[in-house]
Amino acid sequence: MVGIAVVGYGYWGPNLARNFAETEGAAVVMCCDSDPRRLALAQKRFPALICATDFDDALRNPDVNAVAIATPVHTHYELAKRAIKAGKHVLVEKPLTARVDHAEELVTLAEKNGVVLMVDHVFVYSPPVLKMKELVTQGRLGNLFFIDSVRINLGLFQHDVNVVWDLAPHDLSIVDYLVERLPVSLSAYGGIHADHEIEDVAYLNLDYGAGLIANFHVNWLSPVKVRQMIIGGSERSLIYNDLDVDEKIKVYDRGIEVGEDLEQRRKTLISYRSGDVWAPNLATREPLSRMAEHFVTCVKTGQRPVSDGKSGLRIVKILDAAQRGIKSLNGRVNI
């Protein structure tokens, strides 16, 4: 039985608690939060839970094998570091940390201490993303040409992070899972409105090399909610619409046919192939449940998590570069 302490019982903590409580082989034994009112809620929901305002109580508790950290981003590093040093396995909410060096340190520390470090990139455990991974791995899309990701809505402004740190980790972790490499470079820009001091609209343009470019639009000011990713490939393309109840993934067997003759190609004698559209049936299991189960399996078996510390580090590296890109005016062309 893997004993788990949920750290932070705010927006996401209750979801972690519920899912770990329902995971075979796991037990939620403690909950930590600096706010006694939040702890009271947790206690009501889980009468047998040990509740504590002091994180050290969890670290000292021998029944706690692992901590699940769902606190504000800027606290992740300190809490995770102390947990790892105390020999606890660690699950951290995305993004892993607020700084690249902090993420690197956690990865190194976890390896040294032989504990699991996993980031809750929950989308990589969701049925549509698993299907996309399968299609990409099987080569069904051919060479990837472009990825266009849109995650916009009339949003909940975050107090501590901008729209990039709030929304982009989801999409960046999905693409990271699909292509399994860091982008080579990026440019980014954002807008600040509504009397804020943080970006509420932003675009990231990532160059993954080998002809693959990816664009990410994240936005807290959109009148409509969109959760969509278009992936264009040499063989097929797909659209992942997370808001479509029935057809989250649609595969398009259409594309560009390039003639064999080099001379012809120069002349752009290209035709278009229009083909079938296919929406594969997807499992309906809750991603968070699958994520929780995977964490417990990794703790028990020593298996490396799909969303391990290194993938968390890659996402933090991109977020950090995006931040610098937005602040910089280098490379913009005057008109």
Place this chain on the structure above:
Amino acid sequence: MVGIAVVGYGYWGPNLARNFAETEGAAVVMCCDSDPRRLALAQKRFPALICATDFDDALRNPDVNAVAIATPVHTHYELAKRAIKAGKHVLVEKPLTARVDHAEELVTLAEKNGVVLMVDHVFVYSPPVLKMKELVTQGRLGNLFFIDSVRINLGLFQHDVNVVWDLAPHDLSIVDYLVERLPVSLSAYGGIHADHEIEDVAYLNLDYGAGLIANFHVNWLSPVKVRQMIIGGSERSLIYNDLDVDEKIKVYDRGIEVGEDLEQRRKTLISYRSGDVWAPNLATREPLSRMAEHFVTCVKTGQRPVSDGKSGLRIVKILDAAQRGIKSLNGRVNI
């Protein structure tokens, strides 16, 4: 009666000919094309038309008051210049020219020679764009925060221009019409695939100053066709979906309420207003017909066209800057 010579009877020329033929006060008297087979088509359609492979025939013909140029982009400058010098009024297909200095020269030359120079930015004569202009002018959207434009499809590759020069002029001219100013700066990036030497996917990020950023996605490789523009404002937002038969414009009375108290604002005590959605009824008149009528009116009255040479010049300036932005790697952040 304004006598018109249609120059170039390829993809767009027949549309110009048909619309001018149906415009009161105008007559299509000549058609020029270097390809006799195209001229034969024109002749069959309009038996009374004078057809010529030599452009000078049109310039010499006293019945020709104006020329409508629908030839490849790189020929616009030369043809327009000669027409202006011959005292003809000129309508040019978008984009006005392939070079900024050429566009500037045409603008100056037309003023000097007292002829109308107009660019066929056809969308600024379309009912949904006219409605957007009305809403923006009346302040119904408040301050503009962001514009997100998407024009993607599985495209017809152009031989002579990339996807930016092919598709973006439409959206750039719409935004130009709405905000009536040049952007301050831009960054742009694009991708080349399918054995081409020209970009088939591109993103432009424009900073219009005063808090307004605009992003343009143009793409010839998308499995689906999208023609959409989201405009986010401080009072209201709107979505323009040109493919929606019934509700091309939807106005969202929802947004962000910022408290009065400065201290509160710092703490991001912001709430969201969810309101009605309204799809105004739009006229159904064909934009090209309205454009043709406007050109004829300007020729007759000396009125300055809405899409005059200067607006054409502004679009060419942006396209030129985008081209430089795509080719440059300055300002990209390494990861």
Place this chain on the structure above:
Amino acid sequence: MVGIAVVGYGYWGPNLARNFAETEGAAVVMCCDSDPRRLALAQKRFPALICATDFDDALRNPDVNAVAIATPVHTHYELAKRAIKAGKHVLVEKPLTARVDHAEELVTLAEKNGVVLMVDHVFVYSPPVLKMKELVTQGRLGNLFFIDSVRINLGLFQHDVNVVWDLAPHDLSIVDYLVERLPVSLSAYGGIHADHEIEDVAYLNLDYGAGLIANFHVNWLSPVKVRQMIIGGSERSLIYNDLDVDEKIKVYDRGIEVGEDLEQRRKTLISYRSGDVWAPNLATREPLSRMAEHFVTCVKTGQRPVSDGKSGLRIVKILDAAQRGIKSLNGRVNI
């Protein structure tokens, strides 16, 4: 404090229990179910609950002021009758009873005993239906011409009732609430497939008089889920799409303009008015919560419920007539 016994803890009972538990002025004091395993679930969820397999325990309990019956349809009459006779207020799941005479008897009995008899026509407490009622009452739609209702999906087959008794009460109760009268007559037909003995597809055609016809399509075999009602009126029309997250109600300011001249009318000189579309913002409160609150208010104040026994009786009358219509072949035209 209104003490409530939830009777039947199957599919819907837990929802009633949860909502009454959260309703001010109400307390869920007992739960009855013939299946001890269901009671165990209720006990776990509400530790203080008195659980009983014998319905009489609830009737004898002086802390129980009202019973909420969520058992199979064929048991409603007997349970409700005994509760009314014991002086308890009664909420019954839709449909009220399986027979018209039973429903009539319950209505009479409840009046005689001075207790509230209410049916859980939950949709009449939902924000979109309340908005429709407002629009109809204000005359915004003008005279109602037709109602077209579609409630189809790949369904959960019911053991004891056919698709009409399962799905149609929702839509019939919505229309009953809007027009506040019984239809004059109906025709109905249905199909039996999949080795069943009960209808899985059915259509009801109701004539409400005064020019209003209403058609209801209910279906357990549809590959897609649809929840839609079109209401056509002389002034405006509306579409209620319960699956649209953002725009459940859309009002169309379009219709038919009939000329004044009688002679003209004969000649059908009619024109079409195309107008704006408007999607009013709707409250987001859960209908079941509002229904529970309304029941508690009626119990406390003696107010007549919106979905009172008489409305329940009207729905049962229609269902009963539909059943006869489906079984009869009278009036079908041979071909």
Place this chain on the structure above:
Amino acid sequence: MVGIAVVGYGYWGPNLARNFAETEGAAVVMCCDSDPRRLALAQKRFPALICATDFDDALRNPDVNAVAIATPVHTHYELAKRAIKAGKHVLVEKPLTARVDHAEELVTLAEKNGVVLMVDHVFVYSPPVLKMKELVTQGRLGNLFFIDSVRINLGLFQHDVNVVWDLAPHDLSIVDYLVERLPVSLSAYGGIHADHEIEDVAYLNLDYGAGLIANFHVNWLSPVKVRQMIIGGSERSLIYNDLDVDEKIKVYDRGIEVGEDLEQRRKTLISYRSGDVWAPNLATREPLSRMAEHFVTCVKTGQRPVSDGKSGLRIVKILDAAQRGIKSLNGRVNI
């Protein structure tokens, strides 16, 4: 070369003329219309056309091998009869005639005179309907359970026919083509509004036997345009949405799994199968062009047309029965 006379140059005649003019092996030699203004339009469009106000001119002209009749419905019988007697092949706009006995007479007469009699059921020549036919024929849907057809819009009122005769022939001819048999019986009802004397909303319920029921909703008062047909089968289901630009046909590999055990079936132990969705790529050829070509082929080869006189007769039989069903109140259940 098949010489064709187009009879009636109103709404549909010009489409027939254009398509026959473009059909290989055919020539439009004459046009007849009682209105000289309509003839003038035809003459302008086709300078070589012989135009006549007298239908007999066409019958006397030896260059006319076939007539294409696009006049009001009540004139079809007389014109077609005279043409057949004159030895001309005949294409008639849908519906074939206004009376069943007239249609029967035409079918007999055409056989006796050895001429082709074809009805312009244009949808049976359209790519999506051809694909549906292929799927049904191959047994991909299994046994057909239900067909639900909706053809509604804010309509053009017809002067001479009601909404059933105007819109339903399209859908009835599609279903006739798919199932190749007459329905056994029908019930129908309709509503009259807007100061008319003809039905503007109607529903037809057809029983095709063997478990297949079909419902048709036709409506001139709907605020939105819908062109949709759902076909539910034992193996798969499909949705045909003629307004979907990209995915007119979607096949759903989902349905009901019935257990083998009879006892189990009684207990309705049924599970649902959720499967892939597939939108086959469809040809883009204009149906009317294919229809014209097919008529010319039949005239040349003596081949029986897909939409022959007998299929036209079947549709008229259904329309006639529907008319009687609407007018009758037999079989309606009073409430």
